[in-house]
Amino acid sequence: MNIDKILEYQTIDMKVYRIEREFAKSPEVQKAVALQNKKKAITASLLKLDKEAETLFADLEKAEAQIKEAAAAQDKAHFSMGSIADLNAADNVEKALNGYLEAFGNLEKEIKRIFKRLSDIKNEARKLLEQGNAANNDYKASLADYERKSQEIKQSMQGQIARLSELRKEIDEAIFRRYKLCRDNKKMPAFVPYDAPNCTACGMNISPEVGDKLKNSGDVAECPSCRRIVYLK
Incomplete structure (x- = not known):
């Protein structure tokens, strides 16, 4: 993705x-x-x-x-x-x-x-x-x-x-909904890099839950701990 x-x-x-x-x-x-x-x-x-x-x-x-x-x-x-x-x-x-x-x-x-x-x-x-x-x-x-x-x-x-208005038109609706949910819950940044095996936002080891979902660059998954979106660079 x-x-x-x-x-x-x-x-x-x-x-x-x-x-x-x-x-x-x-x-x-x-x-x-x-x-x-x-x-x-x-x-x-x-x-x-x-x-x-x-x-x-x-x-x-x-x-x-x-x-x-x-x-x-x-x-x-x-x-x-x-x-x-x-x-x-x-x-x-x-x-x-x-x-x-x-x-x-x-x-x-x-x-x-x-x-x-x-x-x-x-x-x-x-x-x-x-x-x-x-x-x-x-x-x-x-x-x-x-x-x-x-x-x-x-x-x-x-x-x-x-600029945000321009970018909004190019972002997938499902992805943006997930982003907005984090923002509304004051969890910013919403999208954070995955530094195996940890979420770079909360520092938790989340490899067992998201490891299989993050294989390629751009893959995303929800951190089970802080509920932010982790992505693979």
Whole structure:
């Protein structure tokens, strides 16, 4: 197999690859990414607060239903007092009323807790929205620096990109797919010489796995260790 074109492609692409990695580490990109992550974190916090508020409103509805239930039971107890036959019955009614009063007291505490937390959520959400708006404005400003840096990089690589485009048309599709897979997985260079019995990228002895596949110049095989493509010179 003639792999001259893919090797030439790789030689040029390695320069592009290094520039891309340097660009990814540049202050412009790092700032934009940090602000984007900040926006995501604020959004996640707001969604969490929204979910908590939803749960609290559900708890409030339950508390209101319990109050109505307790009030109805208390009215019934008061009504029964008009037909008390003995002191034992009166004592039972008194105990029931005390139970309802205690239940009302507990529900009152729960409702106060719910409203207090809802008030806190409102304040927290307002602060988060302010932070989110500020982060969004900063992010938009950082995109201008990012775009300027990106254009500088593209300008500096115009010649390489043009040549890569030409070479791409002459490279076998299957070979290029294997190359791109390695590149996407940050395994560069993707095509490395086979220096029997070792892969020159990871240094592993791979002769048992690929020895029979590499007989003639240009033969290729996948390294079972690092998954790069080894070739015979």
